[in-house]
Amino acid sequence: MSWRKTLIFGAILLALAVFYYLYEVRYLGQKQEVQKRAKKIFTLKKEEVRGIYLRIEGKEFEIQRQKEDWVIKKPLVARGDEETIERLLEDLLQAEQKRALGEEESLEAFGLLSPRAEVVLKGQQREEAIFIGDENPAQTAVYAMREGKREVFLLSLQHWFQIDKKLYDLRDKTILSFDLQKVKGVEVSYRGNKVQVKKQGQGWRMTFPLEARADNDAVKRLLEGLKNGRIKKFVDESPKDLRFYGLLPPHAEVWIEVKGIKKGIRFGRINSRKEGVYAQVAGTKNVFLVDVSVVHFLPKGAYDWRDKEIFSFDNTQVA
Template identity: 30%
Template sequence: MKFKNTGLLLLLLVALAAYVYFVEIKGKEKAEKQKEIASKLLSFNKDSLSTVVLNPAGIKFKKENKQWVIVEPIQSKTESWVINGLINSVESAKKERTIAEDQASFADYGLQPAKHEVILTHNGKTDTVFIGDKTPTGTYVFARVSGDNHVYATGTLLLTNADKELFDFRDKTALAFDKDKVDKIQLILPERKIEVRKQDGKWYLMRRTQKILADEGKIEQILNEVHNAKAKKFVSEKPERLKKYGLSPAKYEVALSATTNGGIHTLQIGKKVDNTYYARDVSRDPIFTVDTSLVKQLKVSEWDLRQKKLADFLSYQADYLELHLPKQTLICEKDSTGDWRMVQPDSGKAKSWKISSLTSNAASLKAQKVVEEKPKSLKKYGLDPPQYQIICKKEGKTIADIKIGKQIGKNYYATGDLSPAVYLIKKEDVDKFNIQFKDLLEEKSEKE
């Protein structure tokens, strides 16, 4: 009997728990969800939307491949965050207060005609949200929904996102391209043509007979500027004459190529107007204006883009420094603890901060001018043998080999390991290496 009673008691407890869960908890959740739906100005599933029309702007949006595009009055990609902002504001709009209940009052609240209409097509049905005046306090805006004669007060975010023009919604990207896939850049400027290519992960300036290592930072700067360039104003959707905009021929042209997929993306820039320039993406019809900052970035010479460093390494990477000076040779290397020690001309613990300063100065050496790209002889520049030589290594591998020769005025001839060219570098930069070995050594203790 005891077991039978216990079993019945357990069944009653399970039934009670099920009742509490399904009736009390789930029922409460369902009621709260229904209450939330009822509080919304318009309840709909955002994912089910197929078209959105915004009036009186006369803009029609259509979802294609899960992306919103403009199909009227023009065909264009959208600024996704702007159209999504409009949709989200409609979806989240709530009936904060009921203001009126009859159609005769619509005009009193700016709803006949409405200031704005948002027409949503979803799941085969169409709903329209009408937006009117702001409330006297400006805290809310009057709104109503098709099929409902009630006038409600709702948040002003709905009005903010609906009170926009075509320009706000359309994609303003001047030139769309995948920055990471670009491996060739052609710049056509008023004074010159420049071509750079990416080979084995490095950028090179291309000439007929040679290629010159480019400054990756400068190339990235140009790519970023073009990639981030936005249209400030759309001037003509389908221009009949490009010449009036200075685009036939263009004053400036940047062509970006990706050999992996064969795509070429070209931006042309023409006349200057009101602190902007006319421009066009050659794959599209519209003429638009771009900021002057873009043109400033494109006004470059080969010298601006070439790598001016004599060696490409970071100071902290060096664990060996060999410094050949006019009257002495200094050799320092890091021990197993990472501290610098001198091994020539004396031995002992070195002042690590001073050695690090020397490797940093070597890493920072930059050319001021190209003297000769491919010299047949280095002797006339005092570079064979050099007056100074700076060698840095990392784990036995040379990461910098810089030679410095004769002084000429306030400069020295120099060459590095990134190019065979002979450059001029500043005398003040060379003077930083004129140091006595005693200045690099820590004072020895009596034990030493």
């Protein structure tokens, strides 16, 4: 084969390669990306979203991003559950139309004349909203449409399950917020009996009602129970009589010292259904329920938190 034919074949192969790249890779890739974006329910980027509005079965929830935290603004002002809200936002941003049904004249047939839910993502410059209606006959999706349009589409039922939230789901359920590693002191009052411990090195030392080594595991169990436990139920946002909940005076109190600042929580009586114990964080109004196991970690007196080892030594040093 002459060099001229080789050059011609090379040029043809190069042209085919360029065609393949331009058509198969760039053009089709861009086309698929456009089609994927068109199926997306929301086009805002995660970092653009500053607020979420939900109206579900007539109940409204307004959530705002404040610095790095989510805060509920409606129907009350409270810290949001970061994990739940982040998961909800990510699911909304990933949601796609399951199937487009086109523009419909009768929205009533899809439950969209009076939709069961409305979802709004609020950015700094714009908002995006959808309305959600009834389930489809196969019960695999819900009918939905964007605000200002009459095109109806199917939204997977799994996305509806993420949207269908109660106030409890959205609200922060932390019993008492503190850094476990930075606690320097703990004071517990249980039915008139007071016990105080202070951090000493890697362990704890009892300072009241007597000076003695404290049971490190017992102190740790209480702190972990308060840190990792979750509120079971929000009972009363503005209680008129704390005596009804056994919180005036409280049955027990816990005060935790972190960086010179004290945080406290009060415990009252067990509720009538035996679901948990009424509690209230010091400096706040609302009353909530916590699991009775948290109260079980409270020392009833000095003996419960006193170190009961007769001798304390390192087994590795014994010959």
